[in-house]
Amino acid sequence: MAYENILFTLEDGIATITFNRPKALNALNGALLDELTQALDEVAENEDVRVLILTGAGEKSFVAGADITELATFGPLQAKIFAQKGQTVIGQLQALPIPVIAAVNGFALGGGSEMALACDFIYASENANFGLPEISLGIIPGFGGTQRLPRLIGANMAKEMIFTGKMVPAAEAKEIGMVNRVFSAEALMEEARKTAKAIASKGKVSLRAAKQSINRGLNTDLATGLDIECDAFALCMASEDAKEGTTAFLEKRKAEFKGRRQ
Ligand code: CO8
Numbered sequence: 001m002a003y004e005n006i007l008f009t010l011e012d013g014i015a016t017i018t019f020n021r022p023k024a025l026n027a028l029n030g031a032l033l034d035e036l037t038q039a040l041d042e043v044a045e046n047e048d049v050r051v052l053i054l055t056g057a058g059e060k061s062f063v064a065g066a067d068i069t070e071l072a073t074f075g076p077l078q079a080k081i082f083a084q085k086g087q088t089v090i091g092q093l094q095a096l097p098i099p100v101i102a103a104v105n106g107f108a109l110g111g112g113s114e115m116a117l118a119c120d121f122i123y124a125s126e127n128a129n130f131g132l133p134e135i136s137l138g139i140i141p142g143f144g145g146t147q148r149l150p151r152l153i154g155a156n157m158a159k160e161m162i163f164t165g166k167m168v169p170a171a172e173a174k175e176i177g178m179v180n181r182v183f184s185a186e187a188l189m190e191e192a193r194k195t196a197k198a199i200a201s202k203g204k205v206s207l208r209a210a211k212q213s214i215n216r217g218l219n220t221d222l223a224t225g226l227d228i229e230c231d232a233f234a235l236c237m238a239s240e241d242a243k244e245g246t247t248a249f250l251e252k253r254k255a256e257f258k259g260r261r262q
Contacts, residue, residue: 001038001042003020003035003038003039004020004031004035005019005020005021005029005031005032005035006018006019006020006032006035006036006039007020007057008039008042010046010048010049012197012200013048013049013050013051013200014049014050014051014052014053014193014196014197014200015043015046015049015051015052015053016052016053016054016055017036017039017040017043017052017053017054017055018054018055018056018057019032019054019055019056019057019062019063020057021057022056022057022058022060022061024064024067024069025058025060025061025063025064025106025107026056026057026058026061026062026063026064026112027063027064027065027066027067027068027069028063028065028066028067028086028111028112028115029066029067029069029070030070030082030085032067033085033086033089034085036089036093037088037089037092040089040092040093040096043096043098044096044097049098050098050196050199050200050204050207051098051099051100051101051196051197051199051200052096052098052099052100052101053100053101053102053103053189053192053193053196054093054100054101054102054103054115054116054119055102055103055104055105055188055189055192056104056105056106056112058106059105059106059185060106060107061105061106061107061112062102062103062104062105062106062107062108062112062115062116062128063107063108063109063111063112063115064107064109064110064112065109065110065111065112065133065134066082066086066110066111066142066143068137070082071137079142082142083142083143086111086114086142086143087142087143087144090114090115090118090143090144091118091144093115093118093119094118094119094215097207097208097211097212098204098207098208098211099120099196099199099207099211100118100119100120101119101120101121101122101123101192101195101196102115102116102119102121102122102123103123103124103188103189103192104116104122104123104124104125104128104130104170104179105124105125105127105128105185105188105189106125106127106128106129107128107129108124108128108129108130108131109129109130109131109132109133109167110131110132110133110134110141110143110145111142111143113130113131113132113145113149114132114141114143114144114145114148115143116130117144117145117148117149117152117178118144118148120211121180122173122178122179122180123179123180123181123182123183123188123191123192123195124170124173124174124179124181124182124183124188125170125182125183125184125185125188126170126171126182126183126184126185127170127185128169128170128173128179128182129167129168129169129170130161130167130168130169130170130173130178130179131161131165131166131167131168132145132149132161132162132165133165133167134162134165135162135163135164135165136165140162141162145162146158146162149161149162149178151218152177152178153176153177153178157176170182201257202257203239203241203242203244203245203255203257204241204257205235205236205239205240205241205242206236206239206241206242206245209232209233209235209236210232212228212232213225213228213229213232216228217229240258241257241258244256244257244258245257
């Protein structure tokens with residue numbers, strides 16, 4: 001379908017969703033969130049998609065947060081509906097069975113940081129800045145920031161970011177474990193695509209099992225997590241991918257995964 005607030009491309013199994021409101025630094029309004037919901041449905045339903053990359057249009061911003069022009073008009077009920085809409089679509093993003101990379105090319109503030117936090121990992125450009133500035137607006141993060149950030153970087157670091165609302169530049173975000181790698185602005189998308197391509201060459205079934213094991217295990221105790229891993233491992237062994245991967249190793253050739261869902 002045609003989108004107005006995002007761009008959607010698919011090439012060699014790698015889908016890219018680009019937040020596309022550069023004049024408002026790609027701020028998230030209701031219309032954009034609705035389009036993102038539809039695009040994520042498209043991604044989930046299309047078996048050809050192996051990896052998803054999220055990025056922002058223009059050179060300045062990934063996403064500068066929720067659209068404050070829209071936010072400022074909300075009463076409590078509208079705010080709740082908007083927060084639920086954001087949390088639902090970000091939950092949908094996190095629940096995608098395929099790997100998702102955030103390529104953060106500039107500001108990732110408020111809902112922008114929260115969007116990136118729901119991806120599997122973050123690559124950033126040197127000029128990227130992360131932050132949860134809601135406290136300076138008299139509100140708090142409402143798209144999962146108070147929950148996902150402490151799970152990633154620890155409660156104390158997350159509290160410092162959320163209580164001060166300060167921006168954290170890319171290099172520091174890498175140091176505290178929020179970002180995996182930092183590249184020049186020019187190299188960011190190429191590097192994200194290179195990694196996406198390497199991941200896309202692996203088996204779809206085992207990628208899905210690994211992602212689900214990690215995500216479900218993070219929210220449980222070790223013993224339960226290990227049970228989840230055992231079950232996922234056993235299911236993998238029933239897949240064509242596992243047959244191909246192990247046979248290819250024994251035949252001393254490169255595995256060719258079909259990427260079929262089973
Ligand atoms: N919403 C709407 N418009 C925005 C936003 C935004 N979040 N951010 C920037 N813009 C607009 C500016 O208004 C400006 O528009 P115009 O040219 O028409 O005046 C344009 O983008 C360019 O911005 P600036 O001129 O301000 O650019 P600078 O380089 O000077 O500054 C900053 C860039 C630092 C990013 C600055 O724009 C800024 O501080 N933006 C706001 C960042 C922010 O506070 N984000 C958090 C929003 S709240 C949030 O995300 C909560 C999520 C959960 C909500 C759930 C509850 C309902």
